[in-house]
Amino acid sequence: MFTRQQAAALDEADSLAGFRERFVHTDPELIYLDGNSLGRLPRETIDRIQAATVEEWGGGLVGSWRTTWMSRPAEIAAELAPLIGADPDEVLLTDQTSVNLYKLAVAALTYQVPRSTVLTDSGNFPSDVYVLSGVAARAGGSVRMVDVDPVAPSTKAIEAALDAQVGLVSLSHVNFKSGALLDMRSINRAAQSAAALTLWDLSHSVGAVPVDLHGTGADLAVGCTYKYLNGGPGAPAFLYVRRGLQHDLTQPIQGWWGQDRMFDFRLEYRPAAGIARFATGTIPILSLTGAGTGIGITAEAGISAIRTKGVALTSMIVDLFDAHLLEFGFALGSPRDAELRGSHVSLRHPDGYRIAQAMIDDGVVPDFRAPDVVRLGAAPLYTRFVDVWDAIDRLRDIMESGRFRDYSDQRSGVT
Numbered sequence: 001m002f003t004r005q006q007a008a009a010l011d012e013a014d015s016l017a018g019f020r021e022r023f024v025h026t027d028p029e030l031i032y033l034d035g036n037s038l039g040r041l042p043r044e045t046i047d048r049i050q051a052a053t054v055e056e057w058g059g060g061l062v063g064s065w066r067t068t069w070m071s072r073p074a075e076i077a078a079e080l081a082p083l084i085g086a087d088p089d090e091v092l093l094t095d096q097t098s099v100n101l102y103k104l105a106v107a108a109l110t111y112q113v114p115r116s117t118v119l120t121d122s123g124n125f126p127s128d129v130y131v132l133s134g135v136a137a138r139a140g141g142s143v144r145m146v147d148v149d150p151v152a153p154s155t156k157a158i159e160a161a162l163d164a165q166v167g168l169v170s171l172s173h174v175n176f177k178s179g180a181l182l183d184m185r186s187i188n189r190a191a192q193s194a195a196a197l198t199l200w201d202l203s204h205s206v207g208a209v210p211v212d213l214h215g216t217g218a219d220l221a222v223g224c225t226y227k228y229l230n231g232g233p234g235a236p237a238f239l240y241v242r243r244g245l246q247h248d249l250t251q252p253i254q255g256w257w258g259q260d261r262m263f264d265f266r267l268e269y270r271p272a273a274g275i276a277r278f279a280t281g282t283i284p285i286l287s288l289t290g291a292g293t294g295i296g297i298t299a300e301a302g303i304s305a306i307r308t309k310g311v312a313l314t315s316m317i318v319d320l321f322d323a324h325l326l327e328f329g330f331a332l333g334s335p336r337d338a339e340l341r342g343s344h345v346s347l348r349h350p351d352g353y354r355i356a357q358a359m360i361d362d363g364v365v366p367d368f369r370a371p372d373v374v375r376l377g378a379a380p381l382y383t384r385f386v387d388v389w390d391a392i393d394r395l396r397d398i399m400e401s402g403r404f405r406d407y408s409d410q411r412s413g414v415t
């Protein structure tokens, strides 16, 4: 079984080890295993947002739109595009993931009239299901929910639910609870032969798992920048529309940023050519600037090195779990095969909430997802192998001593 020395040796040999110092560690003792919910703050982001505030806004005032802000979204999109297997002119940074999902789902169903069923699975992120249900209902249809095992979701069951009513298939690439990865290629192929469009949520894959939207034939995608991309709380999300489809789709929130020649100020709306037509209003420049540094660091490290380390980290969690935690009534809530999961591991336990509280007091930050999931996120850019080792060691101690029983199981607002 893994010893702490072996974990330290893996850190010594880690080609990404240097990236850890690129992030702020206010408490160097803290073990942060929640980068899958909110990524750490890159040091560079402090200076960039400072410059965007003081120099660009304070000094440059409105002239900064012309000199630098107007072109910033496209520059950042160009860095993001290779991380998801897209071309720069297929990616737009804007709005939140939920809003982008809404815009693209409406665009897809409008294009697909009279097909008004949206196919999704029971492992999808609830916010996505809320958005999709609203969109389908307005189109006179509904969501068709395929019940899947969250740990071993069946691609076949999803494909078997396709028929001539389905206009759109919308799924999360990596399941937010279990971390299970869906087979994007097979699902895209099946959807295409059923003449349905695909819309992927990449929130838990981008920056952790290589994504190949082009290569797998995806039509549409959305994702957020504040998880593995370390863009900062509420930083703008992104959307992707396959180039060949851009001209055929129109989105429902028509605003001046999506208007052809926006500064002509004509009263009739004419959508811009290309990806710009999926924009609506003014981009939040300060938070976009933060997203830019987070994406830049990820691009610099390279997604294949990030994935290799992510697989090693989560595999170590699973090995240590088998050796030290099984006896305490935990069940593994994630796929055992590293190729089939993203960069977090879920441990299920009836006392999960109290256990997560005890871990936080012991200097380890996981998160909790109702009803019984403790999520351990291993963000490869700043998580060390010894962090994982120490986290499981402390968790074992919490279980052995029964200390988690000192905590209330009444959940507070944010978990």
Ligand SMILES: *Cc1c(COP(=O)(O)O)cnc(C)c1O
Pocket (backbone or CB within 6 Å): 096, 097, 098, 099, 125, 127, 128, 172, 176, 201, 203, 204, 224, 237
């Ligand atoms: C985190 C997350 C989101 C975030 O949505 P916002 O609208 O940006 O708050 C969306 N979808 C999934 C699958 C997520 O994990």
